[in-house]
Amino acid sequence: MTCAIRLDDVSVTLPDAAGPVLDHLDLTVEEGDLALVVGRTGTGKSTLLGTLNGLVPHFTGGRLTGTVTVAGRDTRDNRPRDLADVIGVVGQNPLAGFVTDTVEDEIAYGMEQFGISPSIMRKRVEETLDLLDIADLRSRALLDLSGGQQQRVAIASVLAAQPRILVLDEPTSALDPNAAQDVLASITTLVQDVGLTVVLAEHRLERVMHAADTVIWLPGDGSAVQGEPSQVLRVSDVTPPLADLARVMGWPDVPTSVRQARRRVQDAGIRLSTRTAAEPTEAISWPDDPDADVLRLTDLTVSYGGLRAVDSVTLGLQPGTVTALMGRNGAGKSSLMWAVQGATRSSGEVRVRESGPGDESWADPRTVSASRARELVCLVPQSAADLLYLPSVGAECGQADRESRVPDGTTVAILSRLGVELPADRDPHDLSEGQRLALVLAIQLAASPRVILLDEPTRGLDYAMKAKLSGIVAALADPDGAGSGAAVLISTHDVEFAAACTQRTIVMAAGQVVADGTTRTVCTSSPAFSPQMAKVFHPADLLTPAEVAEALADSRQRPGVPTAPAALTAPTAPTAPATVPAVPDEGIGGWSAAPRGSRR
Incomplete structure (x- = not known):
């Protein structure tokens, strides 16, 4: 087959970096393949993509050794403009590329x-x-x-x-599940029917790994492992839900689709004893308790000219509850959040309770001072960089401590709890998208507000960081935690994160609330918002691999309930082996891909 992309002994050292981000890589992407690049935040995925059209090092600076060949052209001799006819690139931040x-x-x-x-x-x-x-x-x-x-x-x-080659850096990070499926289906069609070569970096692997011909995993030490998706995901430290499920079940490789996983479960005769998903005749509702609300919206309306983005929404949020706000792109989720925070002109009532339940002292964040509004409501927007304006990470953290009137080091401590360690002298605009989001999240949480609004907070975060974020959010909602029982509202398209992190889910469409109930009920009653575990084990209403492990353990203890063989039921910790096992035959990065014809 014709090689579309080849990296021969490629190393990249960025300006002011202590060592190479990519170290002696040998990778190949065949023409007409979809190559999926995976790795934790900051492991060099964006840098690897940047080498493919010459942005690295022609635009970023730094030093590149080795040879990058794209459609037969050496990027050392061809600048990005010289490659534009054969390779197209879509970056993490679409707005930055519009002209x-x-x-x-x-x-x-x-x-x-x-x-x-x-x-x-x-x-x-x-x-x-x-x-x-x-x-x-x-x-x-x-x-x-x-x-x-x-x-x-x-x-x-x-x-x-x-273009003949398409490079995408997190193309579905801001898309709702249906839109993401449509976009990826369009791209896959071009791969299969037109022969387009696609290199795609994505954190939400559950959306795309079923379509990948090859996976390139960046462990973070400068190396890369390339091979069959089911084998690479088995050993990588990036664990989508089906990879976690494979480790819980003891499977030797990772199923790349819900269909594969569901067939394995059925073939093994695994039947879990648990409550079944909600029937269509059951009502979806969240108990209304105005006396307990910390945030109360009444007929909240936001209009942009003739477009009514939020249409007379009335709802309340209770302290200690984490709520997911879901819906298709353009449904009004962000407009509602900006209206609550007070940055968007709106009509109707927005009230935040000053203290605990029973206190009838309320404040409107739209009418109080900026410092007081920060203590009532904080918002982390989709574009984290919009809130970063100082020249260094240390300056941003220090300013957040002063504005929030908290002890020095509070923001840095929150950043550490998110699992991100950033040099104090680093320019925030030199950070990756995930690192910037983590920094803004830490800055906003420093004030310990009564209501916390997170607009697509998992955008750019890997699975490990999302798990840590879930813990942070739980602590903020815990009455005894750092947030003293805040009400947390998370606008997200990440159904797996919502399933693991939230108790309540609100779905918006055309500016109105169309569903409001427990996350388990709302998500398991909808194919679009259903997490992968619910699909694999339907009609059981399981949401996460952790719940699967619990259900398996419970089933083994119940008399008369068929259980899976021991080899399939022993839960194991989702950790990668210390070393990548060797595979016979010579392959890129220690792996040998199956014959190309086997995936056609």
Whole structure:
């Protein structure tokens, strides 16, 4: 087969770095393959992607040794502009790459640079709008779009130029489950039917690993491991739900789809004794208790011209409860959060209780001083960098301590609890997307507010960091924890995180609340919002691999309940082996991929 991308003995050392981020890599991506790049936050995924079109080192600086060959061209001799006709790149932050004002103009811009005739441009624009299902956005201003809509436009603008190789850095991080599935299906179709080569870095592996031909794992020590997805995910420190399930069940490799996992469970005769998922006839509701509310919204409405983004929403949040806010892109989730925080003009009532239940002293964060509003409500936005304006991490943390009137070092301590250690002299804008988000989260949590609003907080975070974030959120909602029982509202498209972290789920559509109930009931009653464990073990209402392990242990103790064989039921800790086991035959990074024909 023809090689689309080859890295021969490639090492990359970024400016001011103590050592190489990538160290003597030998990797190959065949033409027409979908290569999935995985690794913990900060292990060098974005740097690896940047080498493929010459951004590293031509734009970033630093030192690159070895040879990177893309479509037969050496990136050492070809700058990014010289490779633009064969390779298209969509970065983590779509807004940073836009150069025009409207959706249609942005999609056409790249083709204009190549001198494509207007008639062909018009045809491609229409085809791409339909491919990504954004035709209704064609005349919209880019700045007026939601984060997920901006991401789809960014992908469309690259696809319209029809490159031979497409590089995507977390393309579904801001997309709702249905939109992510549609975008990935479109990309997969281009891989299978057109022969497009795709290199994709993604933290939410459950969305894409079933479509991958090869996986490249960056352990974080500069090396890389490449091979079959089911084998690499078995040993990597990146553990999507199905990888955790494989370790719980003792399977020798990782099923890459719900279908594969479900068949293994059925073939093994595993039947778990647990309550079944909610029936369609059961009501989905969350008990209304106004006397216990810490946040109360009454007829909250947000309008942008003729668009009503939030339409007369009335709801309450209780202290000590973690709530997921879900819904498709453009449903009004972010607008609702900004209105509660007071940064967006809105009508209706927004009230935050001054102290504990029973106290009838309320405050409106839209009308109090900025310092007082910070103690009532804090918001971590989708674009974390918007809140970073000082030249170093240390300066940002020190300023947060002063603004929150807390002891010095409080923000740094919260950052450490998130599992992120950042040099105090590091420029925040040189951090990865996940590191910036963690820094902003720590800054906002320093004030220990009564209500905490997190808008897509898992964007850019790996599974280990999401698990730590889940613990932080639980502590903030715990009456005896650091947050003294705050009400936490999390706008998210990450159904796995919502299943593991929240007790209540609110679903919005067209600016209105269409569902409000327990996370278990809401998520297991919807294919779109259902976590993978619920799909694998349906009709059992299991949400996480940890619940599967508990149910297995419980089933073994119940007389008359069939259990899985011992080899399949012994839960194991989700940790990777200290060393990667050797595989016969010569393969890239110690692995040998199966014959290409076996995956077609």
